[in-house]
Amino acid sequence: MENCNMHGEKMSLINELAQGRELARQLQIHLNVPSSSHGTRESLVQKIIVSYEKALSMLNSSSSASGGEQQLPTGHAAIRMIESPPPSLNGSPLSEDSDREFKDQDNKDSSRKRKTLPRWTQQIRVTSGMGLEGPLDDGFSWRKYGQKDILGAKYPRGYYRCTHRNAQCCLATKQVQRSDEDPTVFEITYRGRHTCTQASTSTTSAPPPPPPPPPPQNSMDIVDPQQNQQQPQDLLLAIPQGLTVVTEGLDTGDQELFPYNPLNHNYVGHFSPPFMGPATSGTQYFSASEQGFGGGSQSFQGAECEIAEILSSSTSATNSPAALGFPFGQADQNLYPNFSFDGPGFFSS
DNA sequence: TTTATTTGACCGTG
DNA sequence: CACGGTCAAATAAA
Numbered sequence: 001m002e003n004c005n006m007h008g009e010k011m012s013l014i015n016e017l018a019q020g021r022e023l024a025r026q027l028q029i030h031l032n033v034p035s036s037s038h039g040t041r042e043s044l045v046q047k048i049i050v051s052y053e054k055a056l057s058m059l060n061s062s063s064s065a066s067g068g069e070q071q072l073p074t075g076h077a078a079i080r081m082i083e084s085p086p087p088s089l090n091g092s093p094l095s096e097d098s099d100r101e102f103k104d105q106d107n108k109d110s111s112r113k114r115k116t117l118p119r120w121t122q123q124i125r126v127t128s129g130m131g132l133e134g135p136l137d138d139g140f141s142w143r144k145y146g147q148k149d150i151l152g153a154k155y156p157r158g159y160y161r162c163t164h165r166n167a168q169c170c171l172a173t174k175q176v177q178r179s180d181e182d183p184t185v186f187e188i189t190y191r192g193r194h195t196c197t198q199a200s201t202s203t204t205s206a207p208p209p210p211p212p213p214p215p216p217q218n219s220m221d222i223v224d225p226q227q228n229q230q231q232p233q234d235l236l237l238a239i240p241q242g243l244t245v246v247t248e249g250l251d252t253g254d255q256e257l258f259p260y261n262p263l264n265h266n267y268v269g270h271f272s273p274p275f276m277g278p279a280t281s282g283t284q285y286f287s288a289s290e291q292g293f294g295g296g297s298q299s300f301q302g303a304e305c306e307i308a309e310i311l312s313s314s315t316s317a318t319n320s321p322a323a324l325g326f327p328f329g330q331a332d333q334n335l336y337p338n339f340s341f342d343g344p345g346f347f348s349s
Numbered sequence: 350t351t352t353a354t355t356t357g358a359c360c361g362t363g
Numbered sequence: 364c365a366c367g368g369t370c371a372a373a374t375a376a377a
Binding site for chain 3: 145146148150151157159161173175
Binding site: 146147 | 352356
């Protein structure tokens with residue numbers, strides 16, 4: 001999977017740069033809005049830097065493919081992306097594997113997912129000048145839930161998950177491990193995808209109408225792992241460029257892939273699409289009405305999460321095209337015809 | 350108070 | 364059984 005990626009790399013490089021441009025625009029907007037917080041601006045700046053770093057590292061790795069990593073001339077931080085997808089994707093990227101797991105799933109509700117979540121790793125070197133805020137803050141809010149000593153590692157590994165784990169059922173987690181030899185290198189492994197709306201958390205109240213944004217679903221591109229970055233924006237940019245998103249293969253595998261969600265997308269005025277449009281409102285509010293079902297008194301969160309997942313996967317197909325103002329969108333609805341949720345019955349493709 | 354971190358226990362996987 | 368990942372009670376911080 002390393003030789004035939006020329007186009008993919010170029011594409012992702014372009015995407016990366018375009019994303020940087022878009023982030024810079026957002027920053028420009030934010031600079032003119034007095035209400036935007038410092039943190040927002042800071043994180044935008046950070047994202048821009050990260051974007052440039054990534055673009056540079058792409059160039060470095062592709063041009064001097066033999067040598068290995070040379071230190072980036074910027075001298076601030078070196079970021080390296082390592083992709084380690086689940087074996088199912090790794091094995092045969094583009095070909096059809098006809099033998100899915102036909103059996104093996106008789107399950108009585110037990111086997112949940114979260115086994116083979118998409119995961120990728122960044123190696124970040126921090127040098128003096130950027131405090132701990134630098135690459136360690138990637139724009140999301142994480143909450144530490146564990147720390148373990150790893151065999152053979154000098155430093156413990158920290159386990160973080162999205163702060164909105166219960167609220168939005170954001171399954172994204174990350175692990176931060178400090179390198180043994182070079183304590184300035186942090187290896188950050190991301191797992192899962194953010195489904196939270198990274199609420200602006202401005203001042204007091206969380207806005208009741210959470211802009212439900214499940215936009216494009218990543219087609220889990222085997223082509224360019226770089227897109228697995230945590231930036232949803234690039235998808236928004238990439239899709240209009242003509243990425244044909246084929247959702248079919250995804251669902252057969254499982255619902256492990258999660259749609260991209262914009263974090264603090266700019267609602268700068270334009271583009272605040274009414275997701276609860278006439279066509280899709282029913283689906284959106286489905287969750288609200290369904291919360292009362294099942295009568296789970298205390299397992300509220302769990303139930304909510306499951307529904308949220310289902311919702312996100314099902315609505316991403318229906319809503320995102322409409323939200324983006326895309327012509328297609330009806331066809332996608334047919335991709336989820338027999339979606340039953342009390343029995344993960346699986347669609348036999 | 351609420352929210353986050355620490356830290357040992359627990360539990361699944363190999 | 365050991366290792367790695369997560370949970371959750373206790374504790375700290377806001």
